[in-house]
Amino acid sequence: MSLYANRESSSLSIRQIQQGLQAGTFSAKELAQQALAAIEQTNPTINAYTHVTSKRMLAEAERIDACRQRGETLPALAGVPYAVKNLFDVSGETTLAGAELFSQKPPATQDAFATRQLASQGALLSGMLNMDAYAYGFTTENSHYGPTRNPLDTQRIAGGSSGGSAAAVAAGLVNFTLGSDTNGSIRVPSSLCGIFGLKPTFGRLSRHGSHPFVASLDHIGPLARSADDLALVFDALQGRDKHDRFQAERETQHTAQQLEAGSDGLRYAVLDGYFSTWSSEEAKTAVYQIAQALGAQDCLTLTDAALARSAAFILSASEGGNQYLPDLRTQSERFEPLSRERLLAGAMIPAVWYVQAQRFRNYFRQQTLALFEHTDLLIAPATPCSATLIGQETMRINDTDLPVRASMGMLTQPISFVGLPVVTVPVATASGLPIGIQIIAAPWREDLCLRTAWALEQQGITYTRHTSSCMCVGCTQSPESLTSVSSSGFLPLPPA
Numbered sequence: 209m210s211l212y213a214n215r216e217s218s219s220l221s222i223r224q225i226q227q228g229l230q231a232g233t234f235s236a237k238e239l240a241q242q243a244l245a246a247i248e249q250t251n252p253t254i255n256a257y258t259h260v261t262s263k264r265m266l267a268e269a270e271r272i273d274a275c276r277q278r279g280e281t282l283p284a285l286a287g288v289p290y291a292v293k294n295l296f297d298v299s300g301e302t303t304l305a306g307a308e309l310f311s312q313k314p315p316a317t318q319d320a321f322a323t324r325q326l327a328s329q330g331a332l333l334s335g336m337l338n339m340d341a342y343a344y345g346f347t348t349e350n351s352h353y354g355p356t357r358n359p360l361d362t363q364r365i366a367g368g369s370s371g372g373s374a375a376a377v378a379a380g381l382v383n384f385t386l387g388s389d390t391n392g393s394i395r396v397p398s399s400l401c402g403i404f405g406l407k408p409t410f411g412r413l414s415r416h417g418s419h420p421f422v423a424s425l426d427h428i429g430p431l432a433r434s435a436d437d438l439a440l441v442f443d444a445l446q447g448r449d450k451h452d453r454f455q456a457e458r459e460t461q462h463t464a465q466q467l468e469a470g471s472d473g474l475r476y477a478v479l480d481g482y483f484s485t486w487s488s489e490e491a492k493t494a495v496y497q498i499a500q501a502l503g504a505q506d507c508l509t510l511t512d513a514a515l516a517r518s519a520a521f522i523l524s525a526s527e528g529g530n531q532y533l534p535d536l537r538t539q540s541e542r543f544e545p546l547s548r549e550r551l552l553a554g555a556m557i558p559a560v561w562y563v564q565a566q567r568f569r570n571y572f573r574q575q576t577l578a579l580f581e582h583t584d585l586l587i588a589p590a591t592p593c594s595a596t597l598i599g600q601e602t603m604r605i606n607d608t609d610l611p612v613r614a615s616m617g618m619l620t621q622p623i624s625f626v627g628l629p630v631v632t633v634p635v636a637t638a639s640g641l642p643i644g645i646q647i648i649a650a651p652w653r654e655d656l657c658l659r660t661a662w663a664l665e666q667q668g669i670t671y672t673r674h675t676s677s678c679m680c681v682g683c684t685q686s687p688e689s690l691t692s693v694s695s696s697g698f699l700p701l702p703p704a
Contacts, residue, residue, distance in 0.1 A: 222288050222383055222437045229276060229287050236272035236287035240265045240332050243289035246381050247334060254357045254366075256375040258294050258304060260335040265289070268332045285444055286330030292386040293373050294336040295343060295419035296320040296428075305419040306339040306369070308352040309535060309542045320417025321449045322386055322428060329444045334382055337372030341547045343388055343421040344528060345369050346396050346616035351544045355598050358401055360641060360673065364595040367397030367616065373431050374401035378673065384432040384441050388418060390425045391520055392590070392620025398431055398632040399590035399644025400616075402671045404438045404661060405431045409651045410627025411456035414449035422527040423454065424566070425520065425624060435661035438631070439464040442654065463655045470663035474656060476504035477583040479648075482513035486605055486618055491589040491643055494635040498587055498645045501669045502660065508579050508586065516572045516622035519565040526562045529554025546613075573626040580650040585660060589619050590632045590644035623648055631657035633664055634671035642671040 220228070228234050244262050251257045272286050292298065295305045297316035304310050319327065327333070338356045340348050348356040348371025356371040358364040359379035366375040370387030374397030377385055387394045389407040398405030406429045413428050420426055430441040446460040478499050484492060498504075510516070529536075529551045532543075536555065540548055579586065592605045592615065602609040603616075610618075623630055628651060632644040649656045664670050 219380070220383075221434060222285065222440050225287050225383070226282065226284075229272070229282060232276075236269035236276075236332065237266065239287050239289060240269035243332070243334050243382060250379050250381060253362060254359055254375050254379055255354050256337055256356055256366075256372040256379065256381065257291065257335045258338050258353055258372070259301060261298065261301065261333050265332045265334050268327070268330075272330050272332075283328070283330035284440060285326060288331045288384070289334050289382040290326065290331050290384050290386070291334045291337050291373070291376050291382050292320075292323060293339050293370050293388060295339065295388060296323055296336075296386055297417040298323060298333065298336060301336060303419055304336070304353075305343065306341040306350055306353065307547070308544070309539070316417075318417070321414040321452065322445055323417070325445050325447055326441075331444075337370075337376055337385060339372055340369035340393075341544050342528065342532070342551070343369040343390060343393060343419075344524075344547055344550065345613055346392065347613055348372065348397070349598060349613075351546070357598065358595050360402060361595065363597055364641075365400060365598055365612075367400035367591070367595065369393040370431065371397050374398055374403055374405070377401070377403045377431050377433055384430050384437055387429060387431055388421070389427045389429060389624060390422050391524060391624055392617030394427075394429050394431060395590045395620045395630060395632045395644060395646060396617050399634070399642070400595040402634040402642030402673060403431055403433050404435055404634065405429065405632040405644070406438050406442055406654065406657070407624060407630045408442065408654055409456075409629045410624075411454055412458065412629070412652070412654070413445050414447070414452040414455050416449050416452040420531070422524045424527065425523060427624065427627070435631070435658055435665050436464065436467060438661070439467055439658045442658070458652060461652070461655055463658045466655050467659055467662040469659050470666065471502055471660050474584045474660065475582075476502045476585050476587060477506040477508045477579070478504055479510060479586050479588040480507040481509035481511070482622070483588040483619055486592050487589050488593040488605055490594060490637040490639060491592060494637060494643050494645055495587060495589055497635060497669060498633065498664065501664060501667055502587070504587060506583065508582065510576060510579070510622060512572055512575060513622040515568065516625045517618055519568050519572070520621045520625040522557060522561050522565040523569075525550065525554030526557040529557070569625060572622075576626050576628065577650065584649065585656055586646075586648040588623075588646045588648065590646045591616055592619060594637055594639060594641035594643045620646070627651065629654040629657055631661045633661050635669065636671045
């Protein structure tokens with residue numbers, strides 16, 4: 209069953225909302241009321257929200273309307289509905305991080321830095337979103353708060369750990385959401401729900417006020433239904449925060465105004481090897497379509513990508529396990545069974561393994577950065593396949609049965625391991641479900657990722673929820689006519 213809140217404002221872009229507010233076509237309060245009504249109708253089915261902040265949203269909307277009535281210039285995100293993954297602090301609300309363990313915590317006394325940035329730009333917070341417990345998973349099949357269901361097919365997973373974030377956007381409930389990405393938790397749900405997601409460079413955005421999982425790998429970023437919306441939100445999120453010691457000192461990068469440069473003058477290459485070995489045929493076809501659209505003519509290999517994934521697992525398990533070790537010792541019964549066993553195992557990882565994983569990380573970073581001597585951007589699948597069924601334990605890739613919970617992020621982990629910026633672009637598959645493609649750039653070049661995503665959207669290459677077979681806008685192809693590729697890799701690439 210496909211579910212989409214088909215309301216007029218749900219299809220408006222951020223720029224259209226700005227124009228409508230300025231012209232008096234509608235008010236911020238009307239936008240808020242419509243979003244809240246959509247959430248009330250749809251959330252019982254998809255379970256994207258763990259808490260709805262209706263009073264705050266309406267109060268924020270009234271402030272925007274008052275500014276407009278006084279003739280003031282409205283901020284960049286005025287009147288735009290959004291929601292945050294329930295690991296970002298929201299003043300007056302309890303931050304759950306997907307876990308029953310935190311349900312009795314006192315409410316946060318202030319917003320997370322990212323939430324404050326968005327509030328300062330006039331965005332309207334609708335609530336807090338479901339996720340994998342502790343941000344440790346790729347499916348958002350939360351054993352305490354329930355699974356989040358994919359709005360495109362409610363029998364399937366939304367992905368994780370930012371599953372609620374992706375589902376809320378895909379269902380048309382809000383224009384954008386905030387998520388976090390340690391090993392793929394923005395990119396995986398974006399892929400499975402058919403939306404755009406941005407994992408910025410490690411250290412680009414402040415994480416202050418967000419519940420940590422793996423401090424040396426955690427990123428935050430936006431999810432949205434268009435490249436333009438994604439860029440506008442990313443621009444609003446930037447800003448130096450003295451309270452985040454992991455944040456790099458970088459100037460704000462104004463990406464939205466650069467989008468129309470598109471893919472002109474940019475060089476593209478496909479990541480082959482590990483990334484094709486662990487891709488389904490539908491993922492390989494999607495990569496080929498993107499490569500063809502961008503004129504990519506080279507395939508490059510990250511020789512140690514599999515080792516990078518293993519090292520990322522070691523860092524995640526070790527840091528996550530040791531963070532929760534005091535609670536595991538005193539109240540282990542409050543941990544969900546799957547989380548408890550993994551966190552306990554992580555806490556027992558020898559320190560020398562952790563040190564070696566960090567050393568390998570430095571080596572692998574240099575190996576990866578060397579690829580950008582030959583290209584500007586890399587292309588790779590975000591997930592091995594499209595969304596699996598809720599409760600499905602394994603998926604078959606490369607004649608191998610892989611555990612869904614651990615393996616849905618196997619193509620994202622090597623990239624976040626070295627902190628590169630990535631935009632996930634949704635592409636149609638012959639099954640009718642989308643799959644995401646990672647557009648990967650060198651550090652601090654989010655602008656190139658977003659320009660590329662925008663260019664693909666303008667070409668009609670990207671998935672849109674309003675069609676069901678081949679989802680390219682205006683495309684008349686049948687699913688059977690989609691270009692196929694060799695099962696041994698992503699070749700052949702288009703001729704020069």
